Amino acid sequence: MNASRSLTVCAALAVSLLFGGCASTGKVSLSEVREFADASAKLGGYSELSSRFRDTYVREQPYLTAAADKIAKENDAKRRAAYDDFQSVQKTVVLYMQTLSLLAGDERFDLTAKLDDLGTGLKAFADSGIEQKHVVAYTGLTRLLTRVIASGYQGRSVESMVRDGDADLQTLIEAMITLTRYYAKTNENEQKIVLGIFDIDIPFSNKPQDRMLVTLAKVHYLNKSIEYRLIDKRYDLAMQGLSKVSLGHRKLRDNLDKMTGAELMLTLAKYTKDLRMIREGLHDTSI
Known part of the structure; x- marks a missing residue:
């Protein structure tokens, strides 16, 4: 009896060590x-820059001539029509990264509710650089996420997620970088409109009675110049961050056969550090 009990305890201990050791590793x-x-999921920046892009007309309208205002209103309608789609690209990439994080950890939580927030689809917008390949990638990645999350992650590993998702993910990150450049170009045009008025009018406002008005104009000009420099910095940081996400995930895809290799882990740790620093920079209000 004692010998049998000892064997049972030893066997239980062995099983515990085996599975406990595997889980720990x-x-x-x-x-x-x-x-x-x-x-990657918490990088930030893109959503705020998308909102700024959407609200371009609100900021530039006071500086527009009547003729320019008509064209600006048409552009405003186009931006607002595209905004939800542009946000959906980011939401899909973020949800993918959240799912990958979940698979790489030992917790399980339900992301099903976030599927409803992805949108019903993506349309091509020629002016922005969103093409049919981005539409196809969006559809592919949302289908993968729906499959994985709706199944309760059954039979899904980090390796299979990275293998199945990399191509579409890379295309969507490319779309986000393209859109960020588009936002930057739109902001550059806005800056020319807003600051251009001051560049033209201030030098000719040299009458004594205009002194107070000119002083206020110069202060406003300075504040707007600082705002545009800060935003330009954020466009650059956002694109750097997206590039880091792309490179890190590609590194994972290229090393599926040695997912736990020391070199890969060190590389990912470096990308993670870079992403956190970029995120801090995106929230920095200094120039």
């Missing part, structure tokens, strides 16, 4: 993947 070896995915 998996948690440690994939921690860098989880942290990289978390940092």
Whole structure:
């Protein structure tokens, strides 16, 4: 009886050590993947820049002539019509990274509600650089996420997620970088409209009775110049961050056969550090 009981206890202990050891190893070896995915999902910047792009007309309208205002209103309608689609691209990339983080960790939580927030589709917008390939990638990645999340992540691993999602993810990150450049170009045009008035009018306002008005105009000009420099900095940081996300995920895709390799983990840790620094920069209000 005692011998039988001892064998049972030993067997239970062996099973516990086996599965406990595997779980511990998996948690440690994939921690860098989880942290990289978390940092990618929390990068930020793009959503705020999208909102700024949408609201361009609100800021530039006071500086427009009557003729220019008519064209600006038409552009405003186009921007607002495209805004939800542009946001959907980011929401899909973020949800993918959240799902990857979940698969790399030892927690399980339901992301089903976030599927409803992705939107019903993506349309091509020629002026912005959104093409049919981006539409196809959006459809592919949303289908993958729906499949994975709706199934409760059954049979899905980090390796399979990265393998199945990389191509579409890379295309959508490319779309986000393209859109960020488009936002920057729109902001550059706005800056020319707003600051251009002051560049033209201030030098000719040299009458003594205009002194107070000119002083106020110069202060306003300075404040707007600072605003535009800060925004330009954020466009650059947002594109740097998106490039880091792309490179990190591609590194994962290229090393599926050695997912827990030391070199890969070090590389991901570096990308994670870079993404956190970029995120801090995006929230910095200084120039």
